[in-house]
Amino acid sequence: MNGATVIRNARHWRTGERLDLAFDRGVILASPRQDEARVIDARGLVLAPGLVDLHVHLREPGQSAKETIERGTRAAAVGGFTAVACMPNTEPVLDSAAWIEWVRARAEAAGYCRVHPIGAVTMGQKGEQLTEFGALKSAGAVALSDDGRPIMSASVMRRALEHARHAGLPIVCHEEDLTLRGDGQMNEGWVATRLGLRGIPAAAESVMARRDVELSALTGGRAHIAHLSCAESLDALRDAHARGILVTGETCPHYWTLTEEAVLGYDPHAKMNPPLRTERDRRAVIDAIRDGTIDCLATDHAPHTEDEKRQPFDQAPFGIVGLETALALTITHLVEPGHISLARALELWTESPRRVFGLPDVRLEAGHPADLVLIDPEAAWTVEPTAFQSKGRNTPFAGQRLVGRALATICDGEITHLDAAIEVGGARPGRREAGLERSGSLATPR
Amino acid sequence: MRVSLVVVRHRSAGSPAFLARHLEAGVINAGDGEHEHPTQGLLDLLTLSDAWDGRFEGRRLAIVGDIAHSRVARSAIFGLTTLGAAVTIAGPPTLIPAEAETLGCAVAGSVEEAMRGADGVMALRLQRERMESGLLASVGEYAKGWGIDRERVALMRPGAPVLHPGPMNRGVEIAPDVADGGESRVFRQVENGLAVRCAVLARCASALTEVS
Numbered sequence: 231m232n233g234a235t236v237i238r239n240a241r242h243w244r245t246g247e248r249l250d251l252a253f254d255r256g257v258i259l260a261s262p263r264q265d266e267a268r269v270i271d272a273r274g275l276v277l278a279p280g281l282v283d284l285h286v287h288l289r290e291p292g293q294s295a296k297e298t299i300e301r302g303t304r305a306a307a308v309g310g311f312t313a314v315a316c317m318p319n320t321e322p323v324l325d326s327a328a329w330i331e332w333v334r335a336r337a338e339a340a341g342y343c344r345v346h347p348i349g350a351v352t353m354g355q356k357g358e359q360l361t362e363f364g365a366l367k368s369a370g371a372v373a374l375s376d377d378g379r380p381i382m383s384a385s386v387m388r389r390a391l392e393h394a395r396h397a398g399l400p401i402v403c404h405e406e407d408l409t410l411r412g413d414g415q416m417n418e419g420w421v422a423t424r425l426g427l428r429g430i431p432a433a434a435e436s437v438m439a440r441r442d443v444e445l446s447a448l449t450g451g452r453a454h455i456a457h458l459s460c461a462e463s464l465d466a467l468r469d470a471h472a473r474g475i476l477v478t479g480e481t482c483p484h485y486w487t488l489t490e491e492a493v494l495g496y497d498p499h500a501k502m503n504p505p506l507r508t509e510r511d512r513r514a515v516i517d518a519i520r521d522g523t524i525d526c527l528a529t530d531h532a533p534h535t536e537d538e539k540r541q542p543f544d545q546a547p548f549g550i551v552g553l554e555t556a557l558a559l560t561i562t563h564l565v566e567p568g569h570i571s572l573a574r575a576l577e578l579w580t581e582s583p584r585r586v587f588g589l590p591d592v593r594l595e596a597g598h599p600a601d602l603v604l605i606d607p608e609a610a611w612t613v614e615p616t617a618f619q620s621k622g623r624n625t626p627f628a629g630q631r632l633v634g635r636a637l638a639t640i641c642d643g644e645i646t647h648l649d650a651a652i653e654v655g656g657a658r659p660g661r662r663e664a665g666l667e668r669s670g671s672l673a674t675p676r
Numbered sequence: 677m678r679v680s681l682v683v684v685r686h687r688s689a690g691s692p693a694f695l696a697r698h699l700e701a702g703v704i705n706a707g708d709g710e711h712e713h714p715t716q717g718l719l720d721l722l723t724l725s726d727a728w729d730g731r732f733e734g735r736r737l738a739i740v741g742d743i744a745h746s747r748v749a750r751s752a753i754f755g756l757t758t759l760g761a762a763v764t765i766a767g768p769p770t771l772i773p774a775e776a777e778t779l780g781c782a783v784a785g786s787v788e789e790a791m792r793g794a795d796g797v798m799a800l801r802l803q804r805e806r807m808e809s810g811l812l813a814s815v816g817e818y819a820k821g822w823g824i825d826r827e828r829v830a831l832m833r834p835g836a837p838v839l840h841p842g843p844m845n846r847g848v849e850i851a852p853d854v855a856d857g858g859e860s861r862v863f864r865q866v867e868n869g870l871a872v873r874c875a876v877l878a879r880c881a882s883a884l885t886e887v888s
Binding site for chain 2: 544
């Protein structure tokens with residue numbers, strides 16, 4: 231029996247052309263046939279390669295109260311993602327080949343998207359002894375990072391970049407000078423002053439971004455600067471691009487949507503690291519997305535338990551979830567106001583991150599992997615954290631009305647997310663789909 | 677057990693707001709981290725009201741010292757500006773919070789500038805940990821630059837009161853002869869504190885009775 235699936239009446243994400251696309255056993259076919267076992271009626275929705283998030287915290291091993299690989303990747307699928315790169319700041323830290331293999335095996339068994347582990351740069355993320363980059367890479371690590379902590383020693387970072395260059399892996403830099411950050415809880419500025427909270431100056435990020443640009447220039451190693459939040463760091467990245475240095479950078483939805491004022495009222499859901507900055511910084515982030523300074527977008531999906539976040543602001547941990555709101559925040563706050571086109575926005579979530587980490591290309595062409603997302607860019611919906619697939623409900627966007635939603639996600643040829651609004655004819659459950667409940671439609675026509 | 681009223685002093689800024697969100701009880705803020713200390717603010721207002729014959733408009737208080745970490749300073753600034761008085765703050769640059777003027781006060785470049793012509797001064801307690809964390813070079817350097825001594829008191833209008841939330845580091849933020857001098861209202865503040873806190877409890881308790 232033919233196991234092929236065809237998506238009919240889709241709109242090509244880049245060209246806008248009407249498109250029928252068939253795939254079988256995880257691979258896109260040359261042309262739709264007449265005998266497909268399964269037909270998805272796209273009703274003119276946008277079809278794009280699956281989104282990629284280079285910066286998520288899946289919290290396994292060791293922190294499964296916050297998130298699991300299963301729930302985190304379910305959240306990814308609902309968000310339209312077919313691949314995520316997960317950070318190694320788990321318990322224990324992913325600083326050995328064995329743990330990288332463990333994460334991959336766990337994701338293979340329980341995951342709803344491709345999971346690319348990121349190995350630690352230093353043992354235990356202590357910033358001292360380098361990990362075995364070669365072994366980590368052989369085990370499947372796609373990048374290296376001590377994310378959650380900076381590498382404070384410039385000399386350790388220099389050596390790391392030299393080895394990373396040899397290993398052919400980028401180093402994802404969490405830019406934060408701990409001596410400048412002190413016990414800061416939010417951006418240093420009038421809101422921190424008003425609330426009596428210790429501040430984190432933007433310079434805590436930008437001096438390290440500048441340092442790592444110079445170290446990348448010195449070594450030829452590839453630095454990817456994580457979660458850029460402030461104007462000065464973006465300038466550092468812009469300068470690096472102008473000088474032809476091998477540095478890339480990402481920013482996250484909260485930095486183009488929110489400012490430090492979200493902390494007024496001491497809401498721990500507005501607490502993340504780096505912190506929400508000023509309106510000037512928010513505009514600088516948008517400018518950097520517009521002018522191409524930002525190489526790709528990422529969520530920094532950082533789930534925490536409700537108990538951990540239900541504390542006074544200074545006691546609550548840093549971080550918010552992002553996988554299930556990222557696409558809508560991109561469309562609502564970057565595309566709708568006209569800052570960038572939908573095609574460019576999708577490029578920043580698909581081709582760009584794949585290029586940054588050197589992941590296999592996914593194009594809507596024969597022979598490419600069937601990693602796909604069907605998007606309704608006009609679907610309006612309200613963020614309801616209790617409906618999240620992620621274990622983490624820590625979002626500052628609860629109750630917000632957003633536009634844009636992934637209505638179906640297909641990873642390796644299997645449907646990993648399907649909104650009730652999408653009709654599938656002759657459905658045959660695949661491996662992942664067997665346990666997949668159809669999520670209720672949150673999308674309502676505007 | 678149903679608690680009607682919670683009085684909370686906590687090291688976390690915003691903890692009373694946090695409790696108020698999660699409890700049905702009334703919450704009285706007795707000092708939250710480096711944010712606010714409302715009953716201290718009220719007792720300072722009462723003390724200044726006595727010294728200023730009940731008139732706040734046109735008056736100006738200088739607040740000197742560690743503004744950044746001071747909940748006393750914030751509550752005093754909010755209380756005084758609400759009543760129509762002006763506040764000028766002064767202190768070592770490392771102890772002035774970012775964008776301090778957004779609190780509603782003026783920021784002076786020196787203690788002299790802040791105190792010249794002022795209608796009163798409040799010296800803040802200096803915590804030893806500010807030296808340990810490298811925000812200040814030494815106690816002596818602080819006393820020289822920012823301590824309230826006779827000469828600096830003389831810059832103010834005659835009879836202008838000197839306040840301090842206590843306990844005082846004599847010879848650091850306040851010279852001993854100023855602490856014990858005729859302008860000092862420090863003991864008056866302690867007395868007023870008792871009265872103000874009784875009043876706050878009575879007001880809140882009676883408000884709760886009216887509600888139920």
